[in-house]
Amino acid sequence: MxxxxxxxxxxxxxxxxxxxxxxxxxxxxxxxxxxxxxxxxxxxxxxxxxxxxxxxxxxxxxxxxxxxxxxxxxxxxxxxxxxxxxxxxxxxxxxxxxxxxxxxxRNANSAGRKGFSSSDVIYLVVPDRFANGNPKNDSQPDVFEKADRNFDGGRHGGDLQGIIQNLDYIKELGATTFWSTPLTEDNEKTYSYHGYASSDLYKIDSRFGTNEDFFRLSDELHKRDMKLIMDFVPNHWGLHHWMIQDLPSKDWIHYWNDGEKGFKRSNYRQAAHFDPNASKSDIEGCVNGWFDTTMPDMNDSNPLVVNYLVQNAIWWTEAANLDGIRVDTYPYNNREGVTQWTKRVMNEYPGFNIVGETLMHSPAHIAYWQKDSKVGAIEGFNSYLPSVMDFPLHDIMATAVNESKEEWDKGLVRVYDVLTNDFLYPDINNLLILVGNHDVNRINDAFKGDIGKYKLVLSMIATMRGIPQIYYGDEIGMQGSKTVGDGDIRRDFPGGWKDDKQNAFTESGRTGVQKDYFDFTKKLLNWRKNKPVIHTGKTKHFAPENNVYVYFRYNEKESVMVVINNNEKEQSLDLKRFAESLSNIKKGKDIISGKELTLQNSLTIPSKTSMVIELK
Missing domain, CATH: 2.60.40.10 (Immunoglobulins)
Structure with a gap:
């Protein structure tokens, strides 16, 4: 460089x-x-x-x-x-x-805008793979890579118009907030579809549409009482970003004297930030290393770089009327620089929400990055970051549900154990919880298309503390394995292209299996919309027995009992065990089956089944 x-x-x-x-x-x-x-x-x-x-x-x-x-x-x-x-x-x-x-x-209420929260469900899409609403912009003269739907790693043509045309589908599903992987211009010569190597932070990629199309997406979401999250990448830009091609100064990016052409890949050791035994070289290897060969690492200890990134985030928030920001690769940034960025954006919008991608695997490591963390306070650090992503919960979900026989540390005990760490988080309701996204194996691939297991997982994600995030296509059973390649977990949504043989965006276009997935998801998510007890209520859970996990979400006005039977056999629960949460309650309604239940001595639940019971 x-x-x-x-x-x-x-x-x-x-x-x-x-x-x-x-x-x-x-x-x-x-x-x-x-x-x-x-x-x-x-x-x-x-x-x-x-x-x-x-x-x-x-x-x-x-x-x-x-x-x-x-x-x-x-x-x-x-x-x-x-x-x-x-x-x-x-x-x-x-x-x-x-x-x-x-x-x-400035809009009169701009500073007081409210961000996404635990009352929301986030729907995540990879825009190039979701829907092609305007085939005319698939290939553009101002960018290198042209459309090639036959190439898993190529541009397929999905765009903003395709998203706008299918917002009613997302709303019908029960999602309230829309998040797309980056939409700003990515002018790399290949594999540019994911958008994480931006070449212009102020411009929507012409293959997705225009800035005005993005503003229109925001308007259309708000008309539907839905919210918009923008994906933001302060850690790295693309090699073909116009400023990278003509650096303002040598210290605008990190480049390595011992690396080829300034490149040295990150060691990805994010825990080096707070590891008391970490070597200086390990910290620098994470923070200053490039995420990939086409992604120069930004020097966010340079005040000009930080100020540029702060203003860019504020500009998009004002111009597109954003409801939140998701920050990619949060712990790969210089800690002081990204903290200053977060604090300055949140100072401008105190009711806003920013979620950082904290792809780490220990609750303590994740908790460190949330605002007012007790873990961070040990060394006098406060990130000012309102929300973090609960990857420890994600990590064990598929494994736990795939283990039908409970052992001491297997089956649903894995889920229970993760939640016993909730004391580490300063704001448990502001955790983003997920079972799939654009970087990991699809949940339905892990289950080999077993819809019963999907229903168990969704029942938990929809009723636990935090903000549920759904990955596009999971709600119709789409599969994909990262071992095959990133393109496999980012497949085209069926019906997003005019020549697709089926259109899963419509009820008549879904197969019977897809309809079963969709209808179950729709029922749970739409029920969740109007349940403050789920959004902000407390949790009381009981250690799993026989691979059956029972927990209660409750507040002063209402209580919901969630029963997850991951056992291969029908189970009969002695309700005396849950007396402290059931109190004198004798009846309830399972919102999944619609059945009225009598809750006196015992409760029978079929194998591999979930119940979400509104207690009366």
């Missing part, structure tokens, strides 16, 4: 006059809590000229960097009394270029 920087810097220095090629952010808003705005102005040798603003507006600071193609202007927006002004580039007192900058009027 040092070589790339030098070449571009030399070519830029040879240009006598500048011309503005990019301004980021392209516009901003009045009325932000933090009135300071840093504007990046980019053009050939632009730093060799004078810069001033029209209308007598003062520039608080002009910061130049090693590369003369960049200038960073800081202004105080509270002191600007015009909606539009010009950024003028002058050479010998002559204006040679200008950019019209706009300060928009």
């Amino acid at each position: 040092k070589k790339i920087y030098t070449i571009f810097a030399l070519s830029a220095a040879s240009v006598a006059f500048s011309q503005i090629q990019k301004v980021e952010p392209a516009f901003w808003w009045k009325g932000m809590k933090n009135p300071e705005l840093q504007i990046l102005v980019y053009g050939k040798n632009i730093a060799g000229n004078d810069i001033e603003l029209s209308d007598g507006i003062k520039v608080k600071n002009i910061q130049k960097v090693e590369n003369p193609n960049y200038v960073f202007l800081t202004v105080n927006t509270s002191e600007i009394n015009v909606p539009k002004f010009k950024i003028n580039i002058k050479n010998k007192n002559k204006i040679i270029d200008s950019y019209p900058y706009e300060l928009k009027q």
